[in-house]
Amino acid sequence: MIAEVANHLWQSTVFAVVVGLLTLAFRKNRAQVRYWLWLAASVKFLIPFSLLMSLGYDLLGRLAAGKVATEIAAPALSGTIVKITQPFPDTMTVVPAARHATNWIPIVILGVWACGFAAVVLTRFRAWLRFRAALRASTPIDIQGRVSVRSSAGLLEPGVVGFLRPIVLLPEGILKILTRPQMEAVIAHELSHARRRDNLTAAIHMIVEAVFWFYPVVWWIGARLLEERERACDESVLVLGGEPREYADAILNVCKHCVKSPVVCVSGIIGSDLKRRIVYIMARHIGQGLTPGRKLLLGGAPAVAIAIPLALGMTGFASKGGTQDAEAGNGRLPSFETASIKPDKWYEPLAAGRLLPGMPLAGVRLSGGNFIATTIVTAMIMDAYGQYARSLSPNQVLGGPAWIRTDFYEINAKVNDSTVNGEWKNLPYDKRWDQAMLMLRSLLVNRFKLRIKHETKVLPVYELVLAKNGPKITEDKTDDRPCRMTGLDPEPGLDVKSCDFSNFLGLISIDPELRSRVLVDKTGLHGRYSFRFHWTPKRPPGMPMPATVGQSNHSAPPPESSGPSLFTALREQLGLTVQSTTAPVDIIVIEHIEKPTEN
Numbered sequence: 001m002i003a004e005v006a007n008h009l010w011q012s013t014v015f016a017v018v019v020g021l022l023t024l025a026f027r028k029n030r031a032q033v034r035y036w037l038w039l040a041a042s043v044k045f046l047i048p049f050s051l052l053m054s055l056g057y058d059l060l061g062r063l064a065a066g067k068v069a070t071e072i073a074a075p076a077l078s079g080t081i082v083k084i085t086q087p088f089p090d091t092m093t094v095v096p097a098a099r100h101a102t103n104w105i106p107i108v109i110l111g112v113w114a115c116g117f118a119a120v121v122l123t124r125f126r127a128w129l130r131f132r133a134a135l136r137a138s139t140p141i142d143i144q145g146r147v148s149v150r151s152s153a154g155l156l157e158p159g160v161v162g163f164l165r166p167i168v169l170l171p172e173g174i175l176k177i178l179t180r181p182q183m184e185a186v187i188a189h190e191l192s193h194a195r196r197r198d199n200l201t202a203a204i205h206m207i208v209e210a211v212f213w214f215y216p217v218v219w220w221i222g223a224r225l226l227e228e229r230e231r232a233c234d235e236s237v238l239v240l241g242g243e244p245r246e247y248a249d250a251i252l253n254v255c256k257h258c259v260k261s262p263v264v265c266v267s268g269i270i271g272s273d274l275k276r277r278i279v280y281i282m283a284r285h286i287g288q289g290l291t292p293g294r295k296l297l298l299g300g301a302p303a304v305a306i307a308i309p310l311a312l313g314m315t316g317f318a319s320k321g322g323t324q325d326a327e328a329g330n331g332r333l334p335s336f337e338t339a340s341i342k343p344d345k346w347y348e349p350l351a352a353g354r355l356l357p358g359m360p361l362a363g364v365r366l367s368g369g370n371f372i373a374t375t376i377v378t379a380m381i382m383d384a385y386g387q388y389a390r391s392l393s394p395n396q397v398l399g400g401p402a403w404i405r406t407d408f409y410e411i412n413a414k415v416n417d418s419t420v421n422g423e424w425k426n427l428p429y430d431k432r433w434d435q436a437m438l439m440l441r442s443l444l445v446n447r448f449k450l451r452i453k454h455e456t457k458v459l460p461v462y463e464l465v466l467a468k469n470g471p472k473i474t475e476d477k478t479d480d481r482p483c484r485m486t487g488l489d490p491e492p493g494l495d496v497k498s499c500d501f502s503n504f505l506g507l508i509s510i511d512p513e514l515r516s517r518v519l520v521d522k523t524g525l526h527g528r529y530s531f532r533f534h535w536t537p538k539r540p541p542g543m544p545m546p547a548t549v550g551q552s553n554h555s556a557p558p559p560e561s562s563g564p565s566l567f568t569a570l571r572e573q574l575g576l577t578v579q580s581t582t583a584p585v586d587i588i589v590i591e592h593i594e595k596p597t598e599n
Helices: 002-025 031-044 049-065 079-085 104-136 180-196 198-211 216-239 244-257 274-282 292-319 345-351 377-384 417-421 429-447 501-508 566-574
Strands: 148-152 159-161 167-171 338-343 363-367 370-376 397-399 408-414 451-466 484-487 493-500 518-521 528-534 576-592
Touching: 002 031, 002 216, 031 198, 031 216, 104 148, 104 159, 104 167, 104 198, 159 180, 159 198, 167 180, 180 198, 180 216, 180 244, 198 216, 216 244, 216 274, 244 274, 338 429, 363 377, 363 429, 370 377, 370 429, 377 397, 377 408, 377 429, 408 429, 493 501, 501 518, 501 528, 518 576, 528 566, 566 576
Parallel strands: 148 167, 397 576, 451 518
Antiparallel strands: 159 167, 338 408, 363 370, 370 408, 451 576, 484 493, 493 528
């Protein structure tokens, strides 16, 4: 988060520098031109370039593939559900992780920012309350005009209050210190503020100052806005025929009457460099109008500022191969020698959360060179773009029509014999499985016409970390046989023998308690372990349980109360804790997919 904020600040600073150079180019023109330039620099702090790049990325994706659904998929039947019927490798690589510890630096930084934000907001709020009270206590002055003019005893200087229906407030007794021409000049100045909606634009910058109170550039931009705002109103008074001498005397008399500084939430007559203003007024300095060339430059600058990040976003889309899986589309991925795809109506009740008596368990499996799958398309995508024993979470697959989450397909595919007897011969099972998933990815692209794009989003995740007293399982160095995981009978659970910890996580990840989020392993357990794990998975009514994997038929599942919940079992039996947090997660967005033809 700190890196993203720093990146946004330097980009906004560069934008402000460019605006500063433009104001130099327009220094002989009207002050209102420079005012709007500085306001653009202020608003830029509220609009990260990354947002515009994201819009460009999404825009090109929509043009290429039409509407992309953004609803998060409901938990789907995982393709990992039958993997445990196959032999497991002797070893697998898991990235070790340090024990979880609370990082207090971001918390402290956020706390300091919140205190500064609250202080700025409170200061503005108190000023607003003061002028609200002055407005309520004011009395109308009989001056004809489009804007109401009122007198208030609690006001220090003339000012304009309100956004939609602005009111000019004058300090009580100001008529006694100003001549009629001076009074007309002061009112003309305030009416210029009202006509320009300066209170609204000032409020926008006050939001920027509150959010980025710690950044000096923001306050420097505020000073430039105040200076150009007052000069713009001065020019307006002079254009309307105001006498420079009378107008300058009016400002000086108001300054003598108002001994305190003006309040920033109200557009007044005092502000910026008073000496310079008087010099400009006495010289009757009125900026030049815009020539056609300067109008083109002024209009083109914001267009370029918006177009550049949009173009970068589109370029990023194209570079990621957003309209297709580039490797599969170009034939760079391995593929099955033959593949048969047929709809399987038998499993429709399973997609609706109902299990029929005698229904075999659905899933995917690899036996020798034969790949067999009976599952929904979403589960295929989760496996094809995941890793062995760790398919993607349903939350990582977005978009696509409803049928990819409800319609079951039966796939019977065969790997080329020369591959099975050649490069696959000495590969451990997990490596062969990963190769088969690349073939499945190729099948999805070529037969289902799948087109996807990858995005990175910060999502809620589960971090699996060591509990306070450390793990309750020890590495098994005596059993050198392949990993075995079998269901406990009759209670729900697993008997794990000499398995890499990632094998175990791949299986329990089908539990709905974990399927709702992405599971991130930060335990640092990278050895082989043997243990018994007893828990009752939460499930929709009628859904099968992991403990029954490998059986051909299933009766009604055991009651929910037959064992502890998954999180409780992890803590009590393994010494592990599941923590909720957020982290960047790779997301697959389905841009296009078609139902395959049967064969």
